[in-house]
Amino acid sequence: MTSMLSKWLRTGLFALVFGLFSLSAPAFAQGSVNPTAQSVKETQLFQALKPGEALAGRVSIPNKAAGNLIQPGRDWRAYNQETLPKIGAIAILGVIALLVVFYLVRGKIRIDAGPSTMKILRFGAIDRFVHWLTALSFLMLAITGANVTFGKKILAPILGPEGFAAWASFAKLIHNYVGFAFMVGVALTFIIWVKDNMPSAVDAKWFAAAGGLLSKGSHPPARRFNGGQKIVFWSVVIGGVLMSISGWHLLFPTAEGISEAQFHATLHGTVAFLMTALIIGHIYIGSVGMEGAFDAMGSGEVDLNWAKEHHSLWVKEEQERKSGSRISGAAQPAE
Numbered sequence: 001m002t003s004m005l006s007k008w009l010r011t012g013l014f015a016l017v018f019g020l021f022s023l024s025a026p027a028f029a030q031g032s033v034n035p036t037a038q039s040v041k042e043t044q045l046f047q048a049l050k051p052g053e054a055l056a057g058r059v060s061i062p063n064k065a066a067g068n069l070i071q072p073g074r075d076w077r078a079y080n081q082e083t084l085p086k087i088g089a090i091a092i093l094g095v096i097a098l099l100v101v102f103y104l105v106r107g108k109i110r111i112d113a114g115p116s117t118m119k120i121l122r123f124g125a126i127d128r129f130v131h132w133l134t135a136l137s138f139l140m141l142a143i144t145g146a147n148v149t150f151g152k153k154i155l156a157p158i159l160g161p162e163g164f165a166a167w168a169s170f171a172k173l174i175h176n177y178v179g180f181a182f183m184v185g186v187a188l189t190f191i192i193w194v195k196d197n198m199p200s201a202v203d204a205k206w207f208a209a210a211g212g213l214l215s216k217g218s219h220p221p222a223r224r225f226n227g228g229q230k231i232v233f234w235s236v237v238i239g240g241v242l243m244s245i246s247g248w249h250l251l252f253p254t255a256e257g258i259s260e261a262q263f264h265a266t267l268h269g270t271v272a273f274l275m276t277a278l279i280i281g282h283i284y285i286g287s288v289g290m291e292g293a294f295d296a297m298g299s300g301e302v303d304l305n306w307a308k309e310h311h312s313l314w315v316k317e318e319q320e321r322k323s324g325s326r327i328s329g330a331a332q333p334a335e
């Protein structure tokens with residue numbers, strides 16, 4: 001009995017001493033070496049996934065961006081993948097819908113007095129070269145740029161993965177190089193036409209009469225460019241500058257932080273769709289929507305009756321300036 005009791009006592013004592021040692025050992029180890037004490041906590045990682053947050057450490061190599069563990073990007077991704085396609089679709093389909101309604105209500109805008117046998121030089125070779133340089137480069141950029149936002153949804157199912165990959169890499173190449181032609185076009189557009197696009201009291205009257213676009217036989221006076229055309233001009237110049245600056249940052253991003261690149265991508269995409277919508281309206285009026293308008297950028301000579309109806313003050317100025325020498329008899333009517 002006594003020996004049994006002393007055996008239990010010895011076992012109990014051993015268990016107590018062993019227990020005390022095993023409890024104190026980790027505490028002792030933590031105090032001296034803890035390899036994970038400085039590491040990122042899981043809660044911090046989750047925090048950094050929130051919009052606008054980032055997680056960065058320090059690196060000793062020149063590329064400081066390599067220290068970024070989690071980039072701020074969720075806001076931008078949501079804008080780029082959800083909001084921007086909505087803005088693009090609403091702007092483009094919206095303007096097309098408006099033009100269809102306008103065509104159904106107003107029809108093609110005709111020369112009210114009918115075509116004349118006389119023509120007047122509206123845009124010389126330099127004007128037309130600058131216009132088509134800007135216009136064609138913009139159209140190429142609009143198509144190849146829209147591919148970034150809509151291509152995967154619309155074209156990939158039609159072209160298949162290989163076909164879409166080939167088209168998308170071709171489109172990217174075109175976009176990167178044609179951008180420079182557009183920048184030159186915008187700069188030249190500004191230089192050659194800015195003097196004729198300064199706002200004036202004549203424009204206020206033109207807008208008050210809605211440009212005469214809504215009713216037949218109504219033609220508010222205008223100089224070389226009317227109020228609506230001045231809106232197109234300044235949108236192309238200001239929009240073109242914004243597109244050029246943001247596009248340049250996207251082409252050459254090496255010295256940038258990720259937030260700046262995201263800012264420029266957002267600006268680039270948004271301005272692009274707004275400009276595209278406006279230019280669709282411009283193309284309609286400059287081609288099928290108005291009798292005699294295209295000649296201005298085609299041959300450069302427009303029907304005299306067209307010019308008198310849409311740019312009466314300009315025709316007067318031209319006739320006074322050149323004493324009628326720029327107005328020539330023409331075998332063919334304007335259209």
Ligand code: HEM
Nearest residue numbers: 134135138139229232233236279283286287293294296297
């Ligand atoms: C196929 C496409 C296009 C056609 C048929 C077209 C047609 C025209 C025509 C006929 C004019 C002269 C209007 C007049 O005599 O008063 C004009 C002017 C002009 N175009 Fe275009 N254009 C096209 C594309 C573009 C594009 C893509 C841009 C710029 C991104 C552009 C920018 C301008 C500007 C700034 C003017 C002077 C202001 C104005 O008349 O609105 N055009 N265009």
